[in-house]
Amino acid sequence: MKDPQWQRTWTVRDFHLGMTLDSGQAFRWAQRDAGWVGVVGGRWVCLRQEGERIVAKVADDPGDWRWLAEYLGLDVEWSRVVEAFPGDAAMRDAVSACRGLRLLRQDPWECLASFILSSTKQIVQIRQSVAQLCERHGKRVPVPPGEPPAWTFPSAAALARIPEATLRACRMGFRARYLSEAAQRVAGGDLDLGQLRHLPLDEARAALMGLVGVGRKIADCVLLFSCHQPRAFPVDVWVLRALRDGYFDGRPVAMRQVEAFAAQHFGPQAGYAQQYLFHAARARAGRVASGAGTVAD
DNA sequence: AACCAGGACACAA
DNA sequence: TTGTGTCATGGT
Numbered sequence A: 001m002k003d004p005q006w007q008r009t010w011t012v013r014d015f016h017l018g019m020t021l022d023s024g025q026a027f028r029w030a031q032r033d034a035g036w037v038g039v040v041g042g043r044w045v046c047l048r049q050e051g052e053r054i055v056a057k058v059a060d061d062p063g064d065w066r067w068l069a070e071y072l073g074l075d076v077e078w079s080r081v082v083e084a085f086p087g088d089a090a091m092r093d094a095v096s097a098c099r100g101l102r103l104l105r106q107d108p109w110e111c112l113a114s115f116i117l118s119s120t121k122q123i124v125q126i127r128q129s130v131a132q133l134c135e136r137h138g139k140r141v142p143v144p145p146g147e148p149p150a151w152t153f154p155s156a157a158a159l160a161r162i163p164e165a166t167l168r169a170c171r172m173g174f175r176a177r178y179l180s181e182a183a184q185r186v187a188g189g190d191l192d193l194g195q196l197r198h199l200p201l202d203e204a205r206a207a208l209m210g211l212v213g214v215g216r217k218i219a220d221c222v223l224l225f226s227c228h229q230p231r232a233f234p235v236d237v238w239v240l241r242a243l244r245d246g247y248f249d250g251r252p253v254a255m256r257q258v259e260a261f262a263a264q265h266f267g268p269q270a271g272y273a274q275q276y277l278f279h280a281a282r283a284r285a286g287r288v289a290s291g292a293g294t295v296a297d
Numbered sequence B: 001a002a003c004c005a006g007g008a009c010a011c012a013a
Numbered sequence C: 001t002t003g004t005g006t007c008a009t010g011g012t
Helices: A017-021 A066-072 A078-083 A089-097 A108-116 A123-137 A156-160 A164-168 A175-187 A193-198 A201-209 A216-226 A237-247 A255-265 A267-284
Strands: A007-011 A030-032 A035-040 A043-050 A053-058
Touching: A017 A035, A017 A043, A035 A066, A089 A237, A089 A267, A108 A123, A108 A156, A108 A175, A108 A193, A108 A216, A156 A175, A164 A175, A193 A201, A193 A216, A201 A216, A216 A267, A237 A255, A237 A267, A255 A267
Parallel strands: none
Antiparallel strands: A007 A053, A030 A035, A035 A043, A043 A053
16 A cells, blocks of 8 residues: 555654644644645655654655655754753743744745735634645645645746736735735745845845835744744744743833844744744643644653 | 734834 | 834634
8 A cells, every 4th residue: 555665764852743833834734644744845745753753655756855854854953952042931931831843944935925924814824825825826746545635835936927816815815915026026036035044144034024025023934944044033923922921021022122132032043942932822822732743752 | 793813014203 | 213004814
């Protein structure tokens, strides 16, 4: 039934697959009995965790699997990341609540487009909008027999050709213009997303913020989740609350003030720290489907 | 049924 | 520089 050639197992430590895939950094993973199903690098993938092992199945020749190891960040040592965190109480609480939470290394265009769609939307709704965009404008990818169909995330070139009104129909409202213009600038070579990882953080951030509809928060999401910028620190309402409660004694704080504090307090792994604070805050509020999978440690 | 969401922007003071 | 209204939509 299963071709072992198209299956691969890695041994991991401190890796919580379910929490990672469902933590609001990527929007295409669906949990099924067999595991988490998504599309990475144009391939259908099913991931599941069994203790200290992650098992991946694909529907087509996977080549050397490096594309998936890179996506999952399997080369990252969690203990090294956590060592770099400040030792304050809020940070310790977040780490113990989110053991095994990782950052993915996503495709920059998919990440940018997804977060353009994210503004003032709940994570559930972002997933729906992205799913519809892929279903209507992506390309079908091979899936194993009996599996529901799957699509690639539509390329910038593909989206640049689609009328704004057509995009708008994918539940994206006023964000359709932002997505359309970003697609045109990326497809036209005006903005080279692949180069952002080689620029200093502030320059890469400024380049992204040159896009209409991309401010500081969305820019930092893209930089952190897809451009290897570990100090990027996106501040949404959840992180704002977490910082206010954990570091400002619950007093209201301005966004500028929070950003300045974060830049000097959280160190070289600030982006990872941010993801822990974000997820812990959402978990406390009951916004996270807990119990998905187990932690390997 | 209000309320809110991994915001950004134009505009006012 | 900081504050407020607007955009659009559907889940909870």
